[in-house]
Amino acid sequence: MAYRQCHKRLWLEVHRKELRDDSGSEMAFAIGYEVGDVSQDIYNEEGNAVLIDIEELGFSKAFAESAKHLQDGSRIVFEAGMQAAGALAFADVMIPEKTDEGVSWRMVEVKASTSVKEIYHDDIAVQNFVAESAGIKLSSISLAHVDNQFVYQGDGDYKGLLYEVDLTDDARSRRDEVAGWLDDAQTVVKMTAEPEVETGDHCSQPYDCPFIGHCNRDEEEVRFPLSSLPNFRNPKKANIIAQGIEDLREVPNEYLSAPQLRVKDQSLLGEAYFDQEGATNALANLGYPAFFLDFETVMLAVPIWKGTRPYQQIPFQYSLHHLYESDETQHEAFLDLSGSDPSGSLASSLIKACGSTGPVFVYNAGFEKRVMRELAERFPEYADGLTAIIERVVDLLPVARNHYYHPDQHGSWSLKAVLPAICPDLSYGDLDGVSDGGMAVEAYKEILLPGTTDVRKQEIEEQLLTYCELDTLALVRIWEKFRGGNVEK
DSSP states (O other): OHHHHOHHHHHHHHHOGGGOOOTTTHHHHHHHHHHHHHHHHHHOTTSOOEEOOHHHHHHHHHHHHHHHHHHHOSSOEEEEEEEETTEEEEEEEEEEEEETTEEEEEEEEEOSSSSOOHHHHHHHHHHHHHHHHTTOOEEEEEEEEEOTTOOOOSSSOOTTSEEEEEOHHHHHTTHHHHHHHHHHHHHHHTOSSOOOOOOSGGGSSSSOOTTHHHHTTTSOOOSSBGGGSTTOOTTHHHHHHHTTOOBGGGSOGGGOOHHHHHHHHHHHHTSOEEOHHHHHHHTTTOOSSEEEEEEEEEEOSSOOSTTOOTTOEEEEEEEEEEEOTTSOEEEEEEEOOSSSOOHHHHHHHHHHHHOSSSOEEESSHHHHHHHHHHHHHHOGGGHHHHHHHHHHEEESHHHHHHHEEOGGGTTOOSHHHHHHHHOTTOOGGGSSSOOSHHHHHHHHHHHHSTTOOHHHHHHHHHHHHHHHHHHHHHHHHHHHHHHTOOOOO
């Protein structure tokens, strides 16, 4: 599968594996392991399945144990190892089916995604090819992905979490194609020197390559790369790349939309664009008190609280700044680290904190509104109060996008990009421990682990509160800038 992404990646996986950098993929790996573990509980209905643990056994023993159990055919086998035709593979689930002709196997590959991605068809085709080449008779081969409509009932029963899609015919129809891949892959592996492959879109498709740092180590950094042009896609992008253009400042104007042209113009000028009048008018006559709201949410592939779905955004924290006409500012926060479902308590607290009047400013309103709508659906007793808050929401993102741009944003209007341009004295980089949303989620998940000490919980609590408070303080400062006020405080 590494070969399917890039020949150079395959060579590095085999010969220079120490160059891998998986730091950006740790969360995805953790989710995959989580879904894999629960899948074994789901399929092990009789409780006598066997797990081939390659970390414990090593390759040789893992293949030997797998062969023994696949020959016997009396038990479900998890992570069964197979090797043939110059390739090896490990099947997530092998379910035996006895027939008059002996035993055949129903192979199930488990994925943590919520759909069948295109790359999975290649994965399944390889699994099928290796298994059948090893003499293992397959009755079917399926992909099981997470069903995001599954609602957990809080009883430890996860039947229905996974949705199976039969890909047997597709996998079998591609035997010759897979054989060609394996021949080519073996040729790449036998090369004595690292293949020369330029970096490009394939470095992040279908996955972020863990060797990208190695591959671009000698490339001269482009100050304003094409990736800083918002929504600049093929075929225009491909045409520009074909012309040898790497810096967005060199892209001819006729290729650019109005927002892209603004990014180019300000990058050439090296200064910010700010339509003060337009920004002020967009926020005029909204009244006081003004509220500035931000949520932190966690999405669990395997839900742990009753009434929740896989990957549903569950809010566990909010920060709320109040700004009064007198310039008095107050701050409130909610953070539930008990391990229980925080949703109901958060909804109740938020309704009280927001009062009944005044705009509620957010950044990217679709997120906050969706979180509150889902809370209202789950907790009808809070629906009226949450709906009232939703109706008061004012989004600062379109104001920023329409009226402000600094070259240091590099084509992004995210809060993390806009804040340092407008308020250089505020920095997420100065925070201790938790400094972005991904880190906040991982910190919260650590709280949920049974072995987390009270001392560590207190440390995480302080970090989460500080981080989320900065998010809403940032909203206050950006609002002041757009209103024509003084942001140097």
